[in-house]
Amino acid sequence: MKSFLNNFNFKNKKVFLIGGNGLIGSKIFMSLNQLGAKITIFDISNKNLKKFKNYNFVDFDLTDENILDLKFKTYLKKNCPDILINCSYPKTTNWSKNNFSEIKYNDYKKNIDLHLNSYAWIAKLTANEMKRKKIKGNIVFLSSIYGLVGQNLNVYKNTKLKENMSYAIIKGGINTLTKSMSSYYGNYGIRVNALCAGGVSDNQPKSFIKNYNNLVPLKRLASPQEIANSTVFLCSDAASYITGSLLLVDGGWTSI
Numbered sequence: 001m002k003s004f005l006n007n008f009n010f011k012n013k014k015v016f017l018i019g020g021n022g023l024i025g026s027k028i029f030m031s032l033n034q035l036g037a038k039i040t041i042f043d044i045s046n047k048n049l050k051k052f053k054n055y056n057f058v059d060f061d062l063t064d065e066n067i068l069d070l071k072f073k074t075y076l077k078k079n080c081p082d083i084l085i086n087c088s089y090p091k092t093t094n095w096s097k098n099n100f101s102e103i104k105y106n107d108y109k110k111n112i113d114l115h116l117n118s119y120a121w122i123a124k125l126t127a128n129e130m131k132r133k134k135i136k137g138n139i140v141f142l143s144s145i146y147g148l149v150g151q152n153l154n155v156y157k158n159t160k161l162k163e164n165m166s167y168a169i170i171k172g173g174i175n176t177l178t179k180s181m182s183s184y185y186g187n188y189g190i191r192v193n194a195l196c197a198g199g200v201s202d203n204q205p206k207s208f209i210k211n212y213n214n215l216v217p218l219k220r221l222a223s224p225q226e227i228a229n230s231t232v233f234l235c236s237d238a239a240s241y242i243t244g245s246l247l248l249v250d251g252g253w254t255s256i
Contacts, residue, residue, distance in 0.1 A: 007238035011036035015235075016081040018042045018060070018122060019088030021049060023202055024142060027228035028085060029055070035232070040081070042072075043088070062090045062118045072122060076129045080137075083235050084126045087142035090114040099162040111166040116173045123177070123192070127185045136189035140234045141178060142227075143194040145250045147171030152215060155199075158207040171196075175246055182244030191243040193234045197227050198250030217252030 010032055017032075019025040020041035026048045032039060033052065041049065042060035049055070058075065061067055091114065094107045123139055130137035144167070151163045174194060181192040199212050201221040213219045230249045233239055248254055 004238075007240075008035055008232070008236050010236075013037050013083060014079065014081040015039045015083045015085065016042065016075075016126070018084070018086040019142075021045050021047065022087060022089060024197075024200065024224045024227050024231075025085075025087040027224045028087060028231050031225075031228050031232050032235070037083075040075075040079070062088060062114060068118055068121060069125075072125060076125060080129045080133050080135060081126065082135060083138045083140070084123065085140045085142075085231060085235065086119050086122060087231075088115075088118070090118060095164075095166075096162070098164045098166040100165050101162075103165050108166055112170060112173075115166075116170040119174055120177050123181060127181060127190055127192070130190050131185065131188045134188075137191070138235055139181070139190065139192045140231055141174050141192075141194040142231070143174045143178070143196045143246065144171040145196050145198050145248065145254050147173075147175040148196060148246065148248075149254055154215060155208060155211045157211055159205050159211075161205070161208055178246060179244050186243055191239075193239070193242060193245045193247060195227065195231055195234060195247050195249055198222055198248075198253045200224055200227060215253070216250070217256065220251065222249065222251060 015032055015037045017025060017029055017039055020029045021043040029039060029041065029049060040056040040058060042058045044061050046057045092107055092110050097103060098111060119141060127139060146168050151168060153163060156162055178192055178194040185192060199221045201223055212221060227249060230247060234247060
């Protein structure tokens with residue numbers, strides 16, 4: 001009988017981690033690294049991971065369409081992964097003005113292209129290569145509860161933060177993409193899931209943290225490691241019969 005712990009053995013598993021240098025991505029990297037995964041990070045920097053040596057790094061700028069399509073295809077043909085995780089967070093410099101009052105059409109369109117379209121295209125390219133090489137692969141997107149429910153404006157009271165129109169559309173699109181891809185690629189043994197995170201601790205203003213804590217049942221924000229833990233579960237053999245799922249990791253936010 002297979003040991004339950006073997007479900008979390010990633011030895012010899014090839015992982016492509018998009019955005020692996022970020023707040024959550026770096027925690028996912030460190031977790032999978034401990035479990036023996038062979039990881040390639042695609043990001044514009046690896047400064048948070050320089051103390052580690054046993055991984056590959058690809059300088060990967062999602063704002064460059066040639067890199068997004070042609071360069072990524074080249075890497076796929078050379079070394080198709082068993083697991084693709086996308087936790088990248090590309091955005092324009094005017095991201096804070098993507099609220100309903102201030103957003104401009106060109107900026108809105110650019111953010112959809114950078115974030116939603118890059119997620120969709122990278123996943124499609126990867127799944128097709130997995131299919132071609134008969135790899136029973138696994139794709140995990142980092143999404144959000146705000147792709148499922150409206151943004152609660154009470155969390156922004158007494159802060160300079162505002163709701164974000166683009167963010168909701170992007171994450172809603174990723175959630176629908178998850179469902180559609182799981183339906184199509186399930187025929188080839190490829191699983192596709194999304195992790196819908198609630199608020200994650202990232203040096204937010206004290207007033208925001210207080211507002212958020214008052215509204216969520218567990219009375220706190222998630223740590224980046226907690227999001228990484230659930231991502232590792234979705235990537236593991238322990239989740240082998242889970243596909244098309246939107247895993248809520250939100251401290252109970254969407255339960256009330």
